[in-house]
Amino acid sequence: MSMNHSKNYLVVSRIYVAVAMFLSVLVAMFEPTSVSFLSIQQTQAPPFLMYSALLLCGVAMADVIVNDFAPDKYKFGWALNYRHLVYMGLAVLSFSLSVGIIAIFGNSLFLCRLWLDGTVATVVAFLDILGRRGYSGSKIYIQPN
Amino acid sequence: MVLLWPVAVATATTIAATVDPFVGITTLHILVMLIISTLSGLTALTIRIDSELKKQGLEKLPRPRLFVSSHMLGCWLAGVLAVALSQLNNFTIWSQITLVIAASFTGAKFVEKISEIYIGKVTGVPPKPAEEPTPEGAGK
Numbered sequence: 001m002s003m004n005h006s007k008n009y010l011v012v013s014r015i016y017v018a019v020a021m022f023l024s025v026l027v028a029m030f031e032p033t034s035v036s037f038l039s040i041q042q043t044q045a046p047p048f049l050m051y052s053a054l055l056l057c058g059v060a061m062a063d064v065i066v067n068d069f070a071p072d073k074y075k076f077g078w079a080l081n082y083r084h085l086v087y088m089g090l091a092v093l094s095f096s097l098s099v100g101i102i103a104i105f106g107n108s109l110f111l112c113r114l115w116l117d118g119t120v121a122t123v124v125a126f127l128d129i130l131g132r133r134g135y136s137g138s139k140i141y142i143q144p145n
Numbered sequence: 146m147v148l149l150w151p152v153a154v155a156t157a158t159t160i161a162a163t164v165d166p167f168v169g170i171t172t173l174h175i176l177v178m179l180i181i182s183t184l185s186g187l188t189a190l191t192i193r194i195d196s197e198l199k200k201q202g203l204e205k206l207p208r209p210r211l212f213v214s215s216h217m218l219g220c221w222l223a224g225v226l227a228v229a230l231s232q233l234n235n236f237t238i239w240s241q242i243t244l245v246i247a248a249s250f251t252g253a254k255f256v257e258k259i260s261e262i263y264i265g266k267v268t269g270v271p272p273k274p275a276e277e278p279t280p281e282g283a284g285k
Contacts, residue, residue, distance in 0.1 A: 043238045084195060088188040095181050096242050102174050103238050118180075122187065129191050129198075 186220025223252025
């Protein structure tokens with residue numbers, strides 16, 4: 001697997017996690033028939049936590065759009081430097097959403113999707129931090145800004 | 146770091162003997178809280194990896210096993226205690242999650258600092274002797 005292919009897989013994984021978590025939080029906040037909305041409503045999640053989660057997902061989306069798709073003259077430096085924290089935050093968020101569902105509904109197949117998102121976000125965070133900082137054990141090397 | 150565990154186990158045993166803190170919650174719930182605790186510890190680990198790799202010319206992590214073990218032991222220890230404490234105090238789900246995240250992250254950073262201070266003193270590599278200045282023109 002060449003270095004460029006590895007880098008492309010990492011970008012695709014990042015896009016997947018950002019979009020999936022953004023949609024999950026949107027559904028949990030604004031779709032009244034969804035399992036996650038009902039669990040959040042019944043566990044009385046504080047609104048500021050949900051809006052913080054939405055903000056975190058927005059940062060991840062902006063990172064993908066600006067740093068991966070926009071021309072090189074546009075940079076979202078903060079999100080690039082702290083990308084590992086953003087994606088670890090997304091991982092914690094996805095597992096936290098699943099706790100609410102477990103507390104209300106017990107088991108649900110929807111949990112598998114949340115856990116998958118959380119696992120991919122964790123892997124992305126570690127691969128990104130090792131690749132971005134030029135760790136010699138990593139096959140992915142991303143030019144530091 | 147290792148010495149913290151017998152104290153924690155003894156405390157947990159005492160608490161469990163008097164009041165069962167995990168009554169009323171499922172195994173799946175405890176498992177996911179443990180995963181959240183692990184993720185908080187991994188977050189602390191990524192911060193440390195970031196700061197280590199930022200150092201100029203450093204391409205390999207020094208003592209990676211010590212890094213990982215200190216973070217994980219610290220976060221699990223603090224996470225288990227946080228879950229027990231929040232169950233005993235009847236915290237809501239979201240308060241419990243917030244407490245576990247904060248406690249695990251703090252526990253990982255705390256044990257990391259302690260282990261760095263202690264093990265750095267015990268196994269610290271002595272500094273290299275300064276190179277003697279060579280006379281000008283030597284070796285030409």
